[in-house]
Each structure stands twice: as structure tokens, then as C-alpha cells.
Amino acid sequence: MRIVVIGGHGKIALLLAPxxxxxxxxxxxxxxxxxxxxxxEATGAEAVLADVEQLNVAEMTERLVGRDAVIWxxxxxxGNPRRTYAVDRDAAIRSMDAAVAARVSRYLMVSxxxxxxxxxxxxDDSFYPYAEAKATADAHxxxxxxxxxxxxxxxxTDGNGTGLVEVGHHVTCGDTARANVARVALAVIxxxxxxxxxxxxxxxxxxxxxxxxxxSVG
Numbered sequence: 001m002r003i004v005v006i007g008g009h010g011k012i013a014l015l016l017a018p019x020x021x022x023x024x025x026x027x028x029x030x031x032x033x034x035x036x037x038x039x040x041e042a043t044g045a046e047a048v049l050a051d052v053e054q055l056n057v058a059e060m061t062e063r064l065v066g067r068d069a070v071i072w073x074x075x076x077x078x079g080n081p082r083r084t085y086a087v088d089r090d091a092a093i094r095s096m097d098a099a100v101a102a103r104v105s106r107y108l109m110v111s112x113x114x115x116x117x118x119x120x121x122x123x124d125d126s127f128y129p130y131a132e133a134k135a136t137a138d139a140h141x142x143x144x145x146x147x148x149x150x151x152x153x154x155x156x157t158d159g160n161g162t163g164l165v166e167v168g169h170h171v172t173c174g175d176t177a178r179a180n181v182a183r184v185a186l187a188v189i190x191x192x193x194x195x196x197x198x199x200x201x202x203x204x205x206x207x208x209x210x211x212x213x214x215x216s217v218g
Contacts, residue, residue: 001106002026002067003189006052006095007074008045009036011158012110015182016073017043023186028067030074052091053083060098069106069189070099081129089133093140106147108185111138113152113171113200138198147195149188153181154202166204167211174202183208 003020005013008029020027021044029040030050037047050063052074064070072095076087092109099107116135121128141148153176161179180203187208188194197215204211 001069001189002028003069003071004028004030004048004064004067004104005045005071005073006030006050007072008040008047009033010073010075012156012178012181012185013071013073014039014043015161015179016071016185017045019182019186020189021045025189030063052095053086055091055094057094057098057101060095061101064098064102064104067102067104069108070095070104071108071110071185071189073110078130084129085133087133088130089136092133092137096137096141096144096146099146100144104146106189107141107149108189109138109141109148109150110181110185111150111152113154113173113176113202115150115152117172142196147192149191149194149196150198151181151184151188152198152200153184156181159203162203163208164203164205165201165208165211166206167199167201167215169200171200171202176202180208184212187212 003025007013008031017027027045028048029045030048032051040047072092076083111134115138121131138150154174157175157177159177161177161183163183
């Protein structure tokens with residue numbers, strides 16, 4: 001597959017790109033800073049300068065034509081509500097609409113496990129902009145004609161990627177190694193039976209392939 005990873009210099013993306021390239025996929029990693037290119041290309045991916053905060057739908061569409069899948073792994077990094085909405089909500093939504101226009105069939109969204117499921121986060125909470133941005137983007141993805149899967153890991157860590165997880169709608173918290181998120185994304189990208197599925201997961205005791213076998217649409 002010809003796969004575009006948006007947010008190509010992020011921690012998850014840098015772990016995911018070599019997994020994808022080593023299994024035969026061609027990866028284009030979108031970055032906003034040319035100084036990031038060498039690090040990205042060391043993973044086997046092609047670095048593509050594409051600042052999603054600045055690109056409109058038509059510009060994204062042009063860059064996505066002929067690609068088979070998009071993996072959204074970008075984020076503003078928190079701390080700035082304006083940029084959080086601009087990247088995690090608005091740019092993400094534009095990428096989805098662009099994927100539709102470019103006829104890209106597969107779309108993976110790296111979200112988080114409480115997205116759209118955390119009514120306790122109110123407007124006065126510093127986490128609110130991120131929570132609202134991700135929930136809005138995820139809701140939009142569920143409405144567009146793409147073969148989408150939403151990955152909802154728990155609190156991200158730099159721990160070892162054991163390849164063992166716990167998956168289910170009951171998962172609302174818990175640590176998740178970024179390396180395990182990358183492994184889940186690799187396992188999911190070619191799975192048409194997981195189209196239209198939101199996967200909530202954290203580090204656990206079940207091998208990823210086995211855990212995903214128990215997942216059903218709904």
C-alpha cells in the first residue's frame with residue numbers, strides 16, 4: 001500500500017514508519033519542518049513537506065491522489081487552545097474531506113481512549129480544548145465515506161512495546177506504550193473487517209492479533 005502518515009515526525013509515527021516499510025508498504029511522512037526530514041527518512045519513509053495547519057482541502061487532495069491510505073498521527077501538543085483546535089480538529093477534518101475527494105479508501109485516526117466519552121471534562125478544564133477537538137474530529141470521521149478505523153489508546157508512554165494489549169469499550173484509562181500503538185496501527189491498516197470500528201485499548205496481556213480477533217463492528 002502507498003500510505004501517507006500525517007504528523008510524520010511525531011513519536012508514534014517514527015515508530016510506525018519502519019514497521020510499515022519493513023512489511024512492504026511505501027510510506028510518505030508529512031512534516032512541517034524541513035529540519036525533520038533526515039530523522040523521518042532514517043525510518044525508511046519519504047519525508048514530504050506539508051504543513052497541515054496551512055494547507056486547505058484542495059491542496060491536501062492534490063497531495064493524496066493515488067494514495068491508498070492515510071494515518072493521522074498529528075497533534076498540536078497541547079498548551080495552546082488555538083493551535084489545538086487548528087490542528088487536532090480543523091486540519092484533521094480537512095484531511096478527511098481531502099481523502100474522500102482524492103478517493104483514498106482507508107483512513108486510520110490516532111485518537112485517545114476517552115474521546116467523546118468523557119462528560120466530566122468541562123469548558124473550564126485545561127484539557128477541554130483537546131477533548132473537544134478530538135471528539136469533533138472523530139465524529140466527523142464516522143460520517144464520511146471512508147473505510148475508517150479510530151485507534152483510542154490510553155495515556156501514552158515511552159514504555160516497551162510488548163505487543164500485548166487489552167481491547168474493549170470498557171477501556172477508558174490506563175497506560176499505553178507508543179510502541180504498542182504503532183503495532184496496533186500496523187495490524188489494523190490492512191484489515192477491512194475493522195472498517196467502521198473504534199478500538200479502545202491499553203497495555204495488557206493479550207497479543208495484538210488475538211485481541212483484534214475478538215473485536216466486532218459496533
